[in-house]
Amino acid sequence: MLAFARLRELFGFSSQSRALPNGATLATLWEQLVAERPDAAAMRPSTRFARNGVLAEETTALFDGDEIALMPPVGGG
Amino acid sequence: MLAFARLRELFGFSSQSRALPNGATLATLWEQLVAERPDAAAMRPSTRFARNGVLAEETTALFDGDEIALMPPVGGG
Amino acid sequence: MIAVVEAPIALDALVAAVRTDACGAVVTFLGVVRATSAGDERPVDGLTYEAYPAMALSEMQVIATEARSRFDADVAIVHRTGALALGEASVGIAAASAHRGVAFDACEYVIDQLKLRVPVWKKEHYVDGDATWRANTIAP
Amino acid sequence: MIAVVEAPIALDALVAAVRTDACGAVVTFLGVVRATSAGDERPVDGLTYEAYPAMALSEMQVIATEARSRFDADVAIVHRTGALALGEASVGIAAASAHRGVAFDACEYVIDQLKLRVPVWKKEHYVDGDATWRANTIAP
Numbered sequence: 001m002l003a004f005a006r007l008r009e010l011f012g013f014s015s016q017s018r019a020l021p022n023g024a025t026l027a028t029l030w031e032q033l034v035a036e037r038p039d040a041a042a043m044r045p046s047t048r049f050a051r052n053g054v055l056a057e058e059t060t061a062l063f064d065g066d067e068i069a070l071m072p073p074v075g076g077g
Numbered sequence: 078m079l080a081f082a083r084l085r086e087l088f089g090f091s092s093q094s095r096a097l098p099n100g101a102t103l104a105t106l107w108e109q110l111v112a113e114r115p116d117a118a119a120m121r122p123s124t125r126f127a128r129n130g131v132l133a134e135e136t137t138a139l140f141d142g143d144e145i146a147l148m149p150p151v152g153g154g
Numbered sequence: 155m156i157a158v159v160e161a162p163i164a165l166d167a168l169v170a171a172v173r174t175d176a177c178g179a180v181v182t183f184l185g186v187v188r189a190t191s192a193g194d195e196r197p198v199d200g201l202t203y204e205a206y207p208a209m210a211l212s213e214m215q216v217i218a219t220e221a222r223s224r225f226d227a228d229v230a231i232v233h234r235t236g237a238l239a240l241g242e243a244s245v246g247i248a249a250a251s252a253h254r255g256v257a258f259d260a261c262e263y264v265i266d267q268l269k270l271r272v273p274v275w276k277k278e279h280y281v282d283g284d285a286t287w288r289a290n291t292i293a294p
Numbered sequence: 295m296i297a298v299v300e301a302p303i304a305l306d307a308l309v310a311a312v313r314t315d316a317c318g319a320v321v322t323f324l325g326v327v328r329a330t331s332a333g334d335e336r337p338v339d340g341l342t343y344e345a346y347p348a349m350a351l352s353e354m355q356v357i358a359t360e361a362r363s364r365f366d367a368d369v370a371i372v373h374r375t376g377a378l379a380l381g382e383a384s385v386g387i388a389a390a391s392a393h394r395g396v397a398f399d400a401c402e403y404v405i406d407q408l409k410l411r412v413p414v415w416k417k418e419h420y421v422d423g424d425a426t427w428r429a430n431t432i433a434p
Contacts, residue, residue: 002206004204004206004273004275005204005275005277005287006275006287008204046289050206050209050273053208053209053212054209069206069209069273071206071273072275072287072289073289073290074269074270074271074272074273074274074275074289074290075274075275075276075287075288075289075290076203076205076210076233076244076245076268076269076272076273076274076275076276076290077185077233077244077245077265077268077269077272077274077290
């Protein structure tokens with residue numbers, strides 16, 4: 001799991017591995033993260049997820065070895 | 078008097094001085110040139126004149142020391 | 155040339171990457187660090203850019219392919235990451251085509267799409283010592 | 295920087311001439327010699343450009359002033375004269391502004407106006423040995 005920019009600073013990691021229950025989705029993962037850092041809850045509307053380099057909805061199921069990215073609104077250019 | 082590009086090749090000069098009668102205009106000058114090179118007549122519709130670096134109509138009166146330019150359609154860029 | 159780099163962006167290399175003998179026009183865009191940001195009056199003394207490199211590269215490649223198919227123009231895109239000082243270029247784009255209109259259109263398309271879609275983030279560092287992550291505004 | 299030059303055009307120098315700390319965007323245009331010309335299928339192996347330098351400079355200056363007042367962008371314009379080979383740049387333009395939209399608009403305005411108004415002429419030299427003075431087509 002990768003976190004970028006403001007989310008990286010908020011969660012305190014740029015890369016982290018994590019075990020999830022069977023049937024976990026991106027929503028499951030986000031709930032875990034918010035349980036640890038309640039002030040992250042307000043970031044949910046602006047956060048986008050990617051699974052293996054492709055944008056993904058929070059209903060997306062996760063599998064062993066997936067690379068998940070937590071991304072705030074982009075600011076490139 | 079300066080001639081550029083195809084007009085330079087046609088008239089055979091890039092720069093030339095010439096005496097004109099009192100009251101001469103750009104039209105007078107062009108008539109002199111065409112008298113010398115009749116095949117230039119067909120170039121008249123596409124030719125533009127400048128007097129001292131500024132575009133000028135053929136009715137423009139000429140004075141001693143004027144720099145006249147004979148210019149085909151531009152092709153810069 | 156599609157790249158995310160740490161080193162300064164070389165404009166001539168971008169042009170060389172897209173120009174062919176069929177091209178009559180090469181349009182380039184440089185995004186440079188400026189002294190004030192939209193919507194914030196505090197003077198800026200630098201930016202830090204951060205990317206998700208693998209996804210940034212694939213998204214830039216998709217945008218380049220779109221530009222080629224929409225505009226018949228070849229494009230090169232380089233985004234720089236790390237700490238940038240005032241006046242340094244964060245992104246460089248070159249678009250080459252037979253005719254200038256499509257080269258302009260392709261270059262503008264690429265920077266517009268890059269700002270919307272490519273996973274890169276910037277933090278503005280102000281002269282007063284503060285810093286803020288600044289998202290791109292979405293055009294109306 | 296407004297110039298008519300014999301030497302190759304240096305894009306970095308054009309950018310440096312217009313960029314200031316208030317600029318977030320620099321757009322450049324290079325017109326380059328290409329292998330075929332519009333409306334003629336014969337392969338080109340080079341162009342010769344000729345200018346009326348004094349008037350070309352003053353007209354380029356007028357266009358730069360128009361670009362500044364219409365678009366709030368600073369522009370640099372350099373036209374090269376003499377014999378140019380395939381791939382060499384005949385004209386280079388840089389436009390710098392706080393925001394990218396106006397930099398694109400200013401750069402495109404300058405090249406469009408330059409092609410209409412600046413007293414420069416080009417002769418196309420074909421691989422078959424023939425050569426023709428080629429005027430710019432007037433946009434409809």
